[in-house]
Amino acid sequence: MKKLAIIGCGGIGRYHLDHFLQFRDIELAGFCDIILERAEAFAKAAGSGQGFTDYKEMYDAVQPDMVFICIPPYAHGDIEFETIRRRIPFFVEKPVALSLDLAHEIRQRIQEAGLITASGFQCRYSNLVEPTVEFIQDHEIVFIDCVRVGGIPGTEWWKKRALSGGQIVEQTIHQFDIIRYVFGEPDTVFTMGTKGYVTDVDGYDTEDLTTTVVRFQNGALAAISTGCYASAGASADSKVTFGARDSRADLYILDKLRVFEEKQAAVEDSSLVVKGDGAMNGKGTTDTVYRQEGDSGLLCDRTFIDAVLSGDPSKIRSPYEDAVRSLAFTLACNESLDTGLPVKVNLD
Template sequence: MDKVKVGFIGCGGIAQYHFGHFEKMRDKAQIVAACDLQEERAKATADRFQAKAYLDYKQMLSKEKLDALFVCVQPGAHDGMEMLAIEKSIPMFVQKPMTLDMAYAKKVLAGLKKKKLPSAVGLQCRYCDSLLVAKRWADTHDIGVISGHRLGGMPKVWWWRVMEQSGGQAVEQTIHDFDLLRYIFGEVTSVRSVRRRGLMTDVENYNVDDASSTVLTFKSGAIGTFSTGCFGPGAHDMNAYAADSRLLYTIFGNYKITEPNRTIEGKASNDYGQECTETFIDVVRGALPADEVLSPYADAMKTLALVFAINKSMDNDGAPVTPSI
């Protein structure tokens, strides 16, 4: 089977994450083209993989014959690259969040469906093997309440602290946690969210939320609360409570189930980031069916709608908002 010829749009931090994955599957795929607005990053990537460097993705997509495309640009920079790739029938892996414009996401999804193209979104936490334990627990318990936190760790890139480019922490960073809430506990029918600002006073050109807290109502009837902030020491936890049992789960795949007569603990044993990237490549190669992708564009849009609803509720003083596509 021939190697999958891959192009990258964006060669920054998250692309570097994927580059490490590609170096572990040189027998399956080859990065042949790399595009970035910063010439040195495009050239460095080209040198690393013996690929062709570009500064303009339109030029890259017109000149290169690609089997797959990875879109790794900041959320506010999606300006048509997906649509051009769809025109050329190129399967796509798009980093989360896929855009800050739901209307644009709808156009992309419609194009993917029309061409029947494989797709994936970088919600790699779904690929933790230990997630199956958490989901099995949730599916077999009547859950009353869920609570969680994600605190600390403000990314240093300029665009992250600009709301118009990143969408803020709930959209750009905590989307992983909200996606896991959907995946483990089911769909969310309503959110109420409030924000906190004024803590990060020493960061220039910063207008995102310092913290937010969200109340989520699940279709199952469960009630969830989730707080997130880009300040202070790191904290990652998700707790769910049933009448006689409790689940603790983290985005890193650690879990603890507490029952009346026993405690079960464990952690992820796989490289879930590698598995996320490689599963998509295997689907493009025809080695796996398309439904092996755990985060296709269509499903990721539901998580995108959820985090957009959270922002909308914040903008409206905590008014209830129903996530919708």
């Protein structure tokens, strides 16, 4: 049986381990974390394998056939270089790095080694992707309105932008990535942020809220707002709206897709209502709802494992080189935030 190892036995590592426990055709062979108890707790939960604090020692001892790298954003670099040097196919969590130079160097070495890779953009494996793409193909999208607002995660590193990349890079990258996947590539971003609303979290230095205006290569615009100021779920309705002239689709990632389309001409019986303005939810509009089915995270992991077992990476929806482009999209926002200027996204 092929052997699988994990580096980084924290929150997302456990999420992946829970998936692996449902698979019978791979051996859970090695677990590495700089905190030994965490690695050993994973070995115990797996009922197999051994805990390590040094990934090179683990590689020497276990000789894994594939590895899941589930470390915090600031910790990327040496682990990937060593993994590539040993030609071990790897799945790496997003964001794949905090610097584009580093991500490009890793990408280059992956290409030279011809290695199978994947990254943690599990939203790409949702059954909602297909109807969203269909809607976008059938309607010319003018405007994308995206909101992701939540609270501040518990991990210490998250609170420091130098360690996490900030909320755009660390979290809302999922939204930036899915927009790229279903819609198209960005050209330019312009981001503004604000602070001072969250005053009760020690050591926190990221923005409470940012709003990014995106111009896409095809001319459409987006407004992408991301906030961690919320203390309750009622603070905002997190979703991605794809708006055409006569219809719209609201994508609630990994939850549901609602498509609103006109059945007949918009209501024109009031001189106070401009045609089409506010009529989208009104009379004459169809409202089709698609629900999330299955576990996209499980499918994402399984797809990588199957790719390694078969040697065929064609079903992987987010290989490393593509994840680098989503990183570039979000890092451009950080640059704009810092400079106060629009920034062209470097997708090369």
